[in-house]
Amino acid sequence: MALPVPSRKMTTIESAYLLEVVKGLVLTISHVIKNIFDPDHFRTIEYPDMKKPMAVRYRGAHRLLTRPDGKVKCVACMCCPTVCPAKCITIIAGEDPDDPAEKFPVEFDIDMLRCIYCGFCVEACPKDAIRMDTRIYEINAYTRQDMVHNKSYMVNLMEGKKPEAEDVYRANPSTAPAGYTFDEKPIP
Ligand code: SF4
Ligand code: SF4
Structure with missing residues (x-):
């Protein structure tokens, strides 16, 4: 049930607005001065030239792992x-x-618009x-269909690259997800 909120009657000084305008200007100018003399105070970054540091436990886009023979591990x-x-x-x-006893994904799609x-x-x-250890957050496309990541995309996502999260997890193992194992063949 909605509760009525009584409106407060403005004082004469407030209803003249002059003091309120001055107070607003003082606040704005104080922020401008702070930002000029203390650039670290800026709340915005020059993306994409600058990137915001991600939280240590940020996951990112999915990748599919392969076995030494190149087949996907997924069964x-x-x-x-x-x-x-x-x-x-x-x-x-x-x-x-x-191996007829073994199954594999002929197709493996993840709709990143719904994930x-x-x-x-x-x-x-x-x-x-x-x-989900890639820490890739720039997941974008021009069409909805391209936002569906398929098997080949997820297998090759980190080709030749080390998942960024590995360094984070190695430096601070308590941040690694339970049971996380490092790649068999770490990429230097
Ligand atoms: S279907 Fe999913 S849970 Fe099962 S092996 Fe493949 S990736 Fe793992
Ligand atoms: S929403 Fe589905 S695909 Fe996305 S992280 Fe959760 S389980 Fe995985």
């Missing part, structure tokens, strides 16, 4: 699409031609096949 067990609260993971499973970056998919994965 299309469907744990991650089942646990995903945003229902943004779509996997089409197929049989591995080299809420909760990390449940990473926690649910029994194969450590999907990680």
Whole structure:
């Protein structure tokens, strides 16, 4: 139920507005002076030339990990699409031609417009096949379809690059997600 809020009657000085205008100007000018003499005080950064430091536990875009033979680690067990609260993971499973007992994702899509970056998919994965340790936050595209990250995109996202979070986790292991293991072949 909405509660009525009684309006306060302005005093004569307030209703003249002059003092209030002066008070506003003093506040604005004090901020201008602070920003001139103390640039660190600025609340804005010159993005993209400058980047804001991310929180140590920031996750970023997903990547899919591969085995030494180049195949994706994912066995299309469907744990991650089942646990995903945003229902943004779509996997089409197929049989591995080299091992009929094994499945693999023929297609693996994540709709990044629906993802809420909760990390449940990473926690649910029994194969450590999907990680959110890239700390990539510039996830953008010109079309909605391009915001759907597919298997090839996620496999190659960190090609030749070390996930930025690794350094953070190595420096401060308590920030690493539970069970986090470092890449088998760390990229120098
Ligand atoms: S981070 Fe959360 S919302 Fe995004 S794909 Fe994983 S489980 Fe779904
Ligand atoms: S939980 Fe892991 S192994 Fe299972 S489908 Fe998702 S990424 Fe693949």
